[in-house]
Amino acid sequence: MVDGKGKQDAVSAHDAGGKLAEGIMHIWRTQKSLVVLLFVIVILAFLSEHFFTVYNLINVARQTSIYAILAAGMTLVLTVGEIDLSVGSNAGFCGVIAAYLLKRSISLPLVILIVLGVGLFIGMINGVLTAKIGVPFFVATLATMSALTGASFLITGGYPISMLPRAWRVFGQGYMWGIPVPVILMIATFIVLQFIQGRTTFGRRIYAVGSNPRAAYLCGINTDRIRVAAYSLCGFLAALGGIVMSSRMDAGDPSAGSTFLMTLVAAPILGGTKLSGGEGTVFGTLIGALVLTIMNNGMSLMNLNIYWQDLARGLIVLGVAIPQIERRLRR
Amino acid sequence: MNDNGPTLLKVENLTKSFPGVIALNNVTFNLLKGEIHALVGENGAGKSTFIKIIGGVLQPDKGTILYDGNILSHLDPRRARSIGINIIHQESELAPTLSAAENIYMGREPTKECKWYVDIERMNEDAQEWLDKVGADFSSKVLVRDLTISQRRLLEIARAISMDTGLLILDEPTTAFTDQEVQRLFQIIRGLRNLGVTILYISHRLQEIFSIADRVTVFRDGHLISTKHIKETQEDELIRLMVGRELRAVVRDRSKPIKNTNSELVSVSKLTKEGAFNDVTFSVNKGEILGLTGLLGSGAGKIGQALFGLVEQDSGTISLNGVQVNLTSPAKAMYHEIAYIPADRKLDGLFMIKSITENISLASLEQLTKATVIDLQNERTEAKKYQTLLDIRAPSINQIVMNLSGGNQQKVLFARWLMKQAKVLILEEPTAGIDVGAKQEIYDLMSGLAQKGNSIILISSDLPEVLNVCDRIIVFRDGRIVYEIPGDEATQEIILHHSTGLCNPERKEERQ
Numbered sequence: 001m002v003d004g005k006g007k008q009d010a011v012s013a014h015d016a017g018g019k020l021a022e023g024i025m026h027i028w029r030t031q032k033s034l035v036v037l038l039f040v041i042v043i044l045a046f047l048s049e050h051f052f053t054v055y056n057l058i059n060v061a062r063q064t065s066i067y068a069i070l071a072a073g074m075t076l077v078l079t080v081g082e083i084d085l086s087v088g089s090n091a092g093f094c095g096v097i098a099a100y101l102l103k104r105s106i107s108l109p110l111v112i113l114i115v116l117g118v119g120l121f122i123g124m125i126n127g128v129l130t131a132k133i134g135v136p137f138f139v140a141t142l143a144t145m146s147a148l149t150g151a152s153f154l155i156t157g158g159y160p161i162s163m164l165p166r167a168w169r170v171f172g173q174g175y176m177w178g179i180p181v182p183v184i185l186m187i188a189t190f191i192v193l194q195f196i197q198g199r200t201t202f203g204r205r206i207y208a209v210g211s212n213p214r215a216a217y218l219c220g221i222n223t224d225r226i227r228v229a230a231y232s233l234c235g236f237l238a239a240l241g242g243i244v245m246s247s248r249m250d251a252g253d254p255s256a257g258s259t260f261l262m263t264l265v266a267a268p269i270l271g272g273t274k275l276s277g278g279e280g281t282v283f284g285t286l287i288g289a290l291v292l293t294i295m296n297n298g299m300s301l302m303n304l305n306i307y308w309q310d311l312a313r314g315l316i317v318l319g320v321a322i323p324q325i326e327r328r329l330r331r
Numbered sequence: 332m333n334d335n336g337p338t339l340l341k342v343e344n345l346t347k348s349f350p351g352v353i354a355l356n357n358v359t360f361n362l363l364k365g366e367i368h369a370l371v372g373e374n375g376a377g378k379s380t381f382i383k384i385i386g387g388v389l390q391p392d393k394g395t396i397l398y399d400g401n402i403l404s405h406l407d408p409r410r411a412r413s414i415g416i417n418i419i420h421q422e423s424e425l426a427p428t429l430s431a432a433e434n435i436y437m438g439r440e441p442t443k444e445c446k447w448y449v450d451i452e453r454m455n456e457d458a459q460e461w462l463d464k465v466g467a468d469f470s471s472k473v474l475v476r477d478l479t480i481s482q483r484r485l486l487e488i489a490r491a492i493s494m495d496t497g498l499l500i501l502d503e504p505t506t507a508f509t510d511q512e513v514q515r516l517f518q519i520i521r522g523l524r525n526l527g528v529t530i531l532y533i534s535h536r537l538q539e540i541f542s543i544a545d546r547v548t549v550f551r552d553g554h555l556i557s558t559k560h561i562k563e564t565q566e567d568e569l570i571r572l573m574v575g576r577e578l579r580a581v582v583r584d585r586s587k588p589i590k591n592t593n594s595e596l597v598s599v600s601k602l603t604k605e606g607a608f609n610d611v612t613f614s615v616n617k618g619e620i621l622g623l624t625g626l627l628g629s630g631a632g633k634i635g636q637a638l639f640g641l642v643e644q645d646s647g648t649i650s651l652n653g654v655q656v657n658l659t660s661p662a663k664a665m666y667h668e669i670a671y672i673p674a675d676r677k678l679d680g681l682f683m684i685k686s687i688t689e690n691i692s693l694a695s696l697e698q699l700t701k702a703t704v705i706d707l708q709n710e711r712t713e714a715k716k717y718q719t720l721l722d723i724r725a726p727s728i729n730q731i732v733m734n735l736s737g738g739n740q741q742k743v744l745f746a747r748w749l750m751k752q753a754k755v756l757i758l759e760e761p762t763a764g765i766d767v768g769a770k771q772e773i774y775d776l777m778s779g780l781a782q783k784g785n786s787i788i789l790i791s792s793d794l795p796e797v798l799n800v801c802d803r804i805i806v807f808r809d810g811r812i813v814y815e816i817p818g819d820e821a822t823q824e825i826i827l828h829h830s831t832g833l834c835n836p837e838r839k840e841e842r843q
Contacts, residue, residue: 200703201696208693211682218639218671218679219694219747220662278684 036270037291044298051301058180060290060297065182066091066241066248068289069189070260071267073123073237075285076193076230078268081210081277082137084126084231086145087238087264092257093148094119094242098168099161099252108167116239122148123235127228152254162251172248182244186286189237193282206230211278262310266317267292275321292316338397339364339498339529340385345394347380349764354380356553358394362498367520367530369540369561372550373573373794375763378533381550382500385531386418387411399497415497419487419504427476432458434475435490461489465519481512485519492523499523500531505539506628517543535626537566537831549573570831574794574823595653596786597638597755602647607633608810611647615755620777620787622801622818624794625830630810632674635757635790639671640664651755665694670753672744674760674790676737680744683733687725688714690732691746698750717746721776738769745776756780759790774800794823806830 044051070087077084094115101111122144129140174181197203208216209226217223246252270288273280295316296309340362347355355377362368370378383389385396387406396403398414411417425434433440435458440449458471467485469478478486484504491499501520505513520530520543534540540547541561548558549572556572598614608630615621623631636642638649640658648655651667658664661671673679682690691714692699699710714728721742725735732740741761748756758777762770777787777800791797797804797818804821806814806829814829 199705199707201700201705202703204689204693204696204705207685207689208682211685212678214679215682216693218641218661218673220660220665221693222660222662278682 034287037287037294040291040294040298044294044301048298048301051298056297056301058183060293061183061186062180063297064289064293065180065186066245067260067263067267067293068186068286069237069244070241070257071264071285071289072189072193072282073234073241074264075268075271075273075280075282076197076206077234078265078273078275079197079206079210079277079280080227080230081213082130082227083141083265083275084123084234085138085141085261086122086126086148087234088257088260089145089148089152090119090122090235090238090257091242091245091260092254093122093152094239095246095249095256096152096155096161096252096254098243098246099164100155102164102168103161108165112243115243116236119239119242120232120236123232123238124228126235127231130231131224131227149254149258156252156254158254160249160251160253164246164250164252168247169250170247172244172246173250182248185240185244189240190282190286197282202226202229207278209277262313262317263289263292266313269317269320336366337364338362339399341397342385343395343397345381345384345396346392347384347389348392353553355384355391358553358555360548360555361558362529362531363546365524365527365529366545367524367532367543369544369547370531370533370550371535371537371540371547371569371573373792375552375793376550376573377553378550379502380553382418382502382531382533385411385498386416386500388418412494415495416500417491417494417496417498418500419484419491419502421503421506423480423483423487425475425483425486428474430455430472430474431462431469431478431486431489432471434486435461435471435493458489458493461493462486464492465489466515466522480506481508481516484508484516488519488523492526492528496528498529498531500533502533503535503627504532505534505536513539535831537569540569541566570824570827574827596651597788598650598653599634599638600648600650602634602637602644602649604633604637604642604644606810607642608637608807611810611812613805613812613815615786615788617784617786618781619802620781620789620800620818622797622804623788623790623807624792624797624804624826625807626792629807629830631790631805631807632759633810634807635671635759635788638664638755638757638788639669641671665751665753668752668754669757670748670751670755671757672741672748672759672761674763676740676744681732681740684731686729686731687718687723687735687743688728690743691717691750694747695750713750714746717750720749721746722772736766736769738765738772741765741769741773742776745773753785755786755788757788757790760792761789762791762793762796770796794826797821797826798823808832 050056070091074084074087097118098111098115101114102108106114126141126144129135129144130137170181171185172182176184197206205216205221205226208219208221209223213223216226242257245256249256267288268280268285269275270291271280271284271286273284292313295312299309299312300306338361340360342358342360345355345358345360346353358377358381360381370381372378380389384391387408387410390405396406398416403414426437429437432455436454441453441457442448443450455471462469462471462485465485465488467482467489469482475483475486488499505516508516520532524530532540532544544561546558546560547564547569549556549569551573559568594617595614596617600612602611603609611630611634613621623634625631633642637644638658640660640663643659649658650656656663656667658667658669664671677683682693688711692710696705699706699713711728717723718725718728723735723739723742723746725739732743735743762773765773774796777789781787789797789801798821801818804816804818804826805812806816806826808830814826816825
């Protein structure tokens with residue numbers, strides 16, 4: 001911003017200096033994960049000759065895509081100050097529904113529409129349960145998580161529905177302009193969500209509700225509706241993730257997604273989203289998700305036991321979360 | 332002052348300041364063993380700071396406190412309690428899901444030989460004894476959430492005396508009590524005095540003080556003004572001592588003509604809400620600043636909330652420009668160009684971790700958007716405009732509001748509603764905790780808005796503020812309007828007489 005008026009020149013010069021410092025501080029405060037990401041990449045590039053290959057990097061991006069799409073939705077719910085525990089099982093359920101419908105020879109576009117609608121509807125149920133009825137989010141989404149997992153197993157009889165039509169594979173296994181389709185979907189998701197968060201009234205209101213729900217209400221915001229919308233969008237993205245997941249595995253697996261929760265919370269936290277609500281960006285979440293996959297990838301390349309990955313993830317989340325708590329106390 | 336008998340608490344030159352205010356200024360105070368001593372004063376006079384220091388909640392800047400002959404320093408609530416100083420706060424500090432006995436013995440439960448094992452039978456029996464001592468009519472096994480407010484108060488007193496209390500401090504203990512409950516509480520307090528407990532009693536209600544206290548001390552603007560024997564003073568004198576407060580801020584300039592006077596903008600008719608307000612009728616003109624005042628819980632605040640759709644009335648109507656409106660939510664009130672600045676700006680008004688810009692623009696986002704996309708450039712320009720207009724002092728408009736001073740935070744809230752172009756402003760305690768300079772700026776702002784034909788409803792318990800800013804003042808007591816007076820005819824005495832419920836101020840004035 002430049003102030004043209006003469007008498008304000010001194011002010012704006014001071015402003016500019018302040019803004020630069022503020023900008024640097026802002027990057028460090030909000031983009032710590034980006035710094036961590038670069039750090040991890042540099043380390044891994046030294047440790048493994050396989051890391052910096054096009055093949056591996058594309059692989060990393062593809063591995064990230066499902067987590068990242070789901071974590072983007074989770075970020076919205078975290079930003080209003082709540083957690084949706086059911087995202088993973090919602091994705092799994094949507095994958096099962098997709099497989100079930102495909103097996104009954106329903107046309108592919110219709111399947112996509114139905115599945116996205118189902119995901120959205122499940123998200124909306126979570127939102128209505130918490131915002132309108134007042135069930136604590138932990139209880140409500142824990143319940144839907146369990147119910148959805150149960151429903152997935154009932155529909156499939158416990159076995160994955162496999163041998164899906166070839167055309168379905170495009171979402172998880174296809175390429176466009178040499179880039180894996182899931183990666184394109186992931187990038188598209190993040191562009192749209194970042195725009196919603198940063199530029200629209202809805203995005204602004206999500207932050208307001210998460211930052212101070214009572215003040216938001218006193219600003220005339222329908223806080224219930226914002227919460228329901230955040231959960232619904234999260235459910236929609238769970239469905240998108242579920243579609244990619246079933247396509248990638250070429251099956252509707254009832255147990256898919258059930259182990260995602262830790263990653264889906266870890267990625268936003270790493271990316272600067274606060275569990276207390278009101279702060280965080282989906283861009284940060286994308287970086288957070290990349291950090292997590294790259295670390296897993298690096299550990300795989302170095303032939304480390306897979307259980308190290310869980311241990312490392314837990315430690316990383318604590319390492320990011322604890323300094324946040326300290327800052328809160330000092331305030 | 333008559334200093335007979337041994338001294339329990341001796342306070343010398345106690346001073347405590349907060350940013351922008353000196354809450355206690357060189358206070359020297361003497362409390363005799365076994366007396367019931369009342370503290371009175373307006374809101375912000377320093378009473379609660381004083382008891383918080385004695386109870387170890389706050390640390391004084393300077394001064395000495397002698398309790399039972401020992402100097403107290405670096406006091407904390409735990410230690411204060413251990414030497415026998417117990418405060419019963421206005422807000423109950425009990426755990427609602429635990430029993431009365433568990434609350435009495437919280438943190439010091441009687442145990443069996445094994446220290447890990449609570450002796451529940453003994454705890455219930457011992458607690459019952461304490462409850463009986465204060466004349467409680469409920470069992471020690473009952474859950475606190477099932478008790479009435481006055482029963483909870485008794486439970487807190489029982490807990491205090493079970494801790495071997497020498498000094499019991501009661502802060503407005505009779506809020507929400509019936510007359511009968513007040514009388515019973517007084518019996519209990521007298522009983523405690525006979526057991527040797529010294530009592531410091533804070534109340535707004537002067538009648539109560541005359542029926543219970545032995546001596547009374549008046550606070551005003553952080554100074555201890557006077558200590559009197561209750562038999563040697565009268566209500567008039569106490570009120571005069573309480574209100575001798577000078578106003579440093581400049582009086583509102585009423586000389587300029589106000590546009591559109593005598594055209595009603597808001598009118599409220601027979602508004603009733605069970606337990607909050609009763610049969611309230613008044614109106615506000617364009618260009619008028621109307622003051623609603625009263626003691627804590629008088630209903631003035633609730634009326635303000637009802638006008639912003641936060642409290643739904645049981646009966647009665649609200650009209651704007653003569654048209655009846657149904658205000659069921661803040662969004663509806665905002666649609667009718669009503670704005671509200673809550674008493675607690677941090678808790679209810681601001682988004683502390685968000686920027687000045689975002690805090691100002693949030694209520695007006697529709698004005699700044701094209702097809703739900705926010706025009707960020709326009710948002711900045713508009714926010715800047717109001718920052719300059721209200722002189723919100725911050726290094727940048729991107730500064731998060733947490734880092735602003737109280738006065739600047741309040742200006743951010745004003746900017747929010749100016750951007751929204753509200754016509755009716757409801758302000759609840761708008762200058763609480765704000766320094767004198769910023770107060771003056773806010774008064775000027777209010778005057779300017781009224782000049783432009785807006786209506787302002789000021790809900791405040793700060794009497795000098797109400798007297799100096801308002802064109803008209805309405806006094807509330809127990810949810811009802813009890814008095815109405817033009818601003819330039821009102822005095823603090825008249826308003827206090829009506830808000831405390833002491834009758835016939837005119838007659839008393841004649842006597843003076």
